[in-house]
Amino acid sequence: MDSAHPIEYQVRLDYCHHQLLLLIQPMSTFAAYRIHQDEYQHRAGLEELTLEELSPGDVVVRVEWSTVNFKDALAATGRSKILRKSPLVGGVDAAGRVESSADPRLSVGTPVVVTGSGLGEVRDGGFASYLRVPADSVVALPANLSTRDAMIAGTAGFTAALALERMEHNGQTPALGPILISGASGGVGSFAVALCAQRGYEVSALSLKPFSIDYLRDLGASKVILREGLEMGRRALETARFGGAIDTLGGDYLGWMIRSVHANGNVAAIGMATSTELNTSVMPFILRGVNLLGINSVDVPRAVREHIWQRLADSMTRAQLDSICAGEIGLADLPEFCTEMLAGHVMGRALVRVS
Ligand SMILES: NC(=O)c1ccc[n+]([C@@H]2O[C@H](COP(=O)([O-])OP(=O)(O)OC[C@H]3O[C@@H](n4cnc5c(N)ncnc54)[C@H](OP(=O)(O)O)[C@@H]3O)[C@@H](O)[C@H]2O)c1
Structure with missing residues (x-):
């Protein structure tokens, strides 16, 4: 979060797994690449949002990296109807650290990855500094995979x-x-x-x-x-x-x-x-x-997700990940990049630097 957006916190109480939890969440606004789509219009661009405006969930992730998948490009350009709800923050993938959690399996600061699970389709996705999601869609990253590497892979x-x-x-x-x-x-x-x-x-x-x-x-x-x-x-x-x-x-x-x-x-x-x-x-x-x-990567049970992320972490070499990484873009670069991607011009995977 840059200094132009000083963080304020809201404190709320939640009841989960038979425990009363004290949740402290950031209140400041942050940049998000948001898509509005209905039968008459499609528009997408940067907007300032607060955490409370995001889809609900019991885990808040401070997003470090996202990436661009073919589906993201279809959604961002309006080429196909990907959103089943509007407006939504785009991005079917995100990796970052747990900011707050009402689930005891995920403690604050844990590096995590979230892919599919309705992100960018029925709930707000990874093209924003924060992501709020149900705990079952969040996978703690294997020790040998960074948040950046996780988004080179992504969906x-x-x-x-x-x-x-x-x-x-x-x-x-x-x-x-x-x-x-x-x-x-x-x-x-x-x-x-x-x-x-x-x-x-x-x-x-x-x-x-x-x-x-x-x-x-x-x-x-x-x-x-x-x-x-x-x-x-x-x-x-x-x-x-x-x-x-x-x-x-x-x-x-x-x-x-x-x-x-x-x-x-x-x-x-x-x-x-x-x-x-x-x-x-x-x-x-x-x-x-x-x-x-x-093959459907969206609706995958958490245990299978964990296994697949471990398999990726154990199989990919540093050289292969670096070779597949086509570079980094910012949220503002998304429209131009997505158009190139749909034309079939992109080789490998682009990272989206979020925070
Ligand atoms: N089932 C699932 O859960 C799932 C998950 C992820 C992606 N997908 C789908 O898998 C496909 C690939 O996704 P991706 O993220 O890998 O996309 P991508 O990075 O854009 O790769 C697509 C590749 O397909 C080739 N291509 C051929 N004709 C094309 C055309 N007319 N337009 C665009 N690309 C063309 C290009 O490779 P060459 O030049 O080498 O031929 C292009 O680089 C998409 O249809 C996507 O929706 C499905």
């Missing part, structure tokens, strides 16, 4: 790790063959490449950007397939080239992956950067036992 890294977890739970192993990863230079794609490579999978990265080849190889891809001129065929079953796939594009790309995966391979459907459609026959499922796994 993108979390989702990539969740996809790999689900695939392995369903029998995926490096022996089944290479993993194809689409939208590879984006946030989810970059983490999927790094995590799969770290785990011993051969990675084929699919990208539109010729200039991303070195970046993807450094992250661990053994092959980079450029989308320009890619021949996807039209047969119900294409030659099986991949042991599994992680898709962020949807549409024809997802259909092609399903037709091109070896017997018993898994295809994780994560995104729809090019299309929400999926045209497929049942042949890959019936004749090859291919599994299509839907």
